[in-house]
Amino acid sequence: MDNKLPHYSRERLLGEGGMGKVYLAQDNQLQRQVAIKELTYQPKDGEVNHALQEARLLARVNHANIIQIYNVHDEGDHISLVMEYFNSKTLTQFLLESYCTLVKKLDLLQQLSAGLAAAHKSDVIHCDLKPNNILVNAQGLLKITDFGIALIASNEINNEQADSAEGMQYGSLLYMSPEQIQKKPLDYRSDIFSFGIVAYQLVVGSHPFSLGNNGGSATDIAQRICQKTPEHAKNLMLNAPSALTDLLMEMLIQPLEHRTLTASAIENRLKHIRTALIQAEISEQATIPLSEVPLGELPLSAQLTANEYATQPIQQGFVPQSTQIQPTENLPIPWFRQSNIAITSMTILCIMLILLYWFDKANEVESKQVVILKPTLSDSSIMAPMQQDLVTSAVEDALRQAVINTKDMYLISQREVNAITKAYPDDLNKLRQATGASDIISTELECDNSRCKVSFSRLVANENNDDRLAVKSEKNWLAPIDKFNAIFSTSQMQFASLFPEHSEVNQSALVHRPINEDDYRDYIELYSQIKGHGNYSADSLDQLEALLTRSPYLYAAYGLFRETASNLYIDTRDKSYLKRLELVLQKSPPEYRYSVYHAIDSFWLASNRENMADARLQVSEAKRRGADELTILGFDAFMFFSSGKYQQAADAYTNAFKLRPSSNLLYNTAFSYWRLGDLVKAETSLNIMLKIIPNNYNAISLQANIWLLQGKLELAISAFEKIVVSLNKGTDLTNLSMAYALNKQYIKSLEFAQKALKLSPKHPVNLLNLADIEMILGNESEAISLYQKVVIILAEKDEVKSLTYLAQAYSQLNQASLAIAALNKAQTLAPESGEVAYTSAIVYSLLKENASALHHVKAALQDNIGVVWFNLPWFDGLCAADEFQQLMQKYDNAERCIN
Structure with a gap:
């Protein structure tokens, strides 16, 4: 280390202050690392020489909790202290x-x-x-x-x-x-x-x-x-x-x-x-008498205590003289005792294996599916509204990040929670049943202008009453309202204390680095704006990008950036938002870039780009980095569904439901079966869902769709009429239009088809439905124009539903080869689908290939497609065939072919 300290090799600067610099160095004689403090200023005569004073003082103290001094070098104009190097x-x-x-x-x-x-x-x-x-x-x-x-x-x-x-x-x-x-x-x-x-x-x-x-x-x-x-x-x-x-x-x-x-x-x-x-x-944990506990369920120390009298040698002083064992000298062991020893050894080995099994089972951590409720403020809070938003958002975000960062915990999405609480605002037990939550965390804040009393409650199912929740644990603490970093860290600490049985809450993944208070406040403001109020915008994305540039270790902001960029892309189809997301993820620090959260962000990026090969790679990467089974099953199901593999999607959702029995997973299962054309299984899943949450819009809408496909027109029309009154959605308007058309109320059908297209002018189903009604009413030119628009939108799609709509549009345009090619792709993807069979019947009937058409009519009816769907004019030509008339009679539609 220069010529002044020849026995040391300086490696790098560790720190610098007003009184000196500290270097990491190698002690070449003793082959150890040391810290060398060099005084940068040599005091004049008469002043206290702080370096020498520090050396003398440290030399007086030798303790494990004080940095030790090894040597001091005083060269007159240069003083160095050689001290213990403590990597810390x-x-x-x-x-x-x-x-x-x-x-x-x-x-x-x-x-x-x-x-x-x-x-x-x-x-x-x-x-x-x-x-x-x-x-x-x-x-x-x-x-x-x-x-x-x-x-x-x-x-x-x-x-x-x-x-x-x-x-x-x-x-x-x-x-x-x-x-x-x-x-x-x-x-x-x-x-x-x-x-x-x-x-x-x-x-x-x-x-x-x-x-x-x-x-x-x-x-x-x-x-x-x-x-x-x-x-x-x-x-x-x-x-x-x-x-x-x-x-x-x-x-x-x-x-x-x-x-x-x-x-x-x-x-x-x-x-x-x-x-x-x-x-x-320890005492908070449930205790029972030792005699009632299987030995393998005890901690190892307790097992030793319970066994010590059985395994320790008998002490001579405590054994009655008549029972003391006398020593033997070199006596041979009889064969029957050898067998007993072997049997005893095997018995002991079996017992040890059983004990190890029970010990492992006792130490397994039960997976938790957690709902984080939005914090509520008590009526007595006098804090300004804007500050209220920031404080509640800071607490909510801290809790959500703690769940995300804990192994064996799964955070139930806020969208799913909101859907339930909107329909059942005051029924937390209904929320638990509908989401499959094991734990619900509620937060109440009572605030003045300087601090808030924060109360956390952990709610679980009451063991004695399934219709009520029990408070498992509670925590109360005071938070300063102007220190958001403190709110974040203390909220996570208090959250961890709600789960004493979980030893690694908030410790399984990213280690958080210090974040500037102003940067964290900016993040909380954006979180409140985007997550709290749903106000995502290009401006909020710009602010998030600038924030991550300044503070790249603010890990939570990456997920918020991904959600914002994805929503903007879905709304606008502007691919620049996805490119910006890609660049932000590429620039993230290594700690985040090689984490499971980066893989999850990358999966959704690939999915938005419809790059399923890359999405599959990200699923594998997420699994390798420790993503939980529910997340992986959700990704698998999403990819299967997006690829038109509805049976595999339904299987994946069913497996996820076994881990978390939620209404959302039931709906996804039902919807997959509906797309597959298996209306019986779809209705079975929906019926279970509707028993839990009878007022759920998605379930009611899908049930109405099933009734429509089954030809139960009165039920379908009644259901859709109620839905469109409260929610004026394009898909429901289209379905109501179809129901009126099947009921031969064509003017009403036209009215709702036009309303639907006005709401979603580029939606292929709306276009196809309106085209069909225009064709039925004799407006052929308008119909052809609409069919052509359907073809333009769906020509490159390979998903089953899209292919069936495309085949219908081609057949109406008399493009037979293209219609049949689209049908063949759809049949390959979903060979057992009743909807594919019904579309095939339409196409072949319009192409005047009656034999093929009749074959698919029979298949569609066998797959529970309602007979009323064959009342449409596309099938009028089949009335000349006796087989078609017999099918109509068989399915109680004998008047179909009577003029």
């Missing part, structure tokens, strides 16, 4: 990038107090205790560093430093004791006050003397340290042990004479608090 992060960085339970935080504070106690026992006062001088490694080991301005408190040395101690104001104003700020003489109690600020901030989540958005200037905070008493921690942590909140406040007592705690006493009290918390968590 500052406490600030560690907390931002790691999820810490309260027990873990107490462990860190216990280590900090132990290190501080060791320093104080060696008469060393740190004088600059703050989060940036506290290091934590990946295993959670903590060490105190930077004793550059520390003082010696022993009587024998204190005299030579008295002038330095009095009037000293080195260090950070944010973490100073009142006496240090006022430049009074210092002792160990100054460190206790600084420790109190660090501990309060770590446990509560905010600086005890900070107010407002940024807490004010350092000078303002220093003034409050000297003059104000901080708010009691118990008011900010409603569920924290009083022993802990009282300890925090004892460390922050301002009058020096009343601040009597020592670091050793703090360490001891923290140890007891932490032990009590762990025991409380």
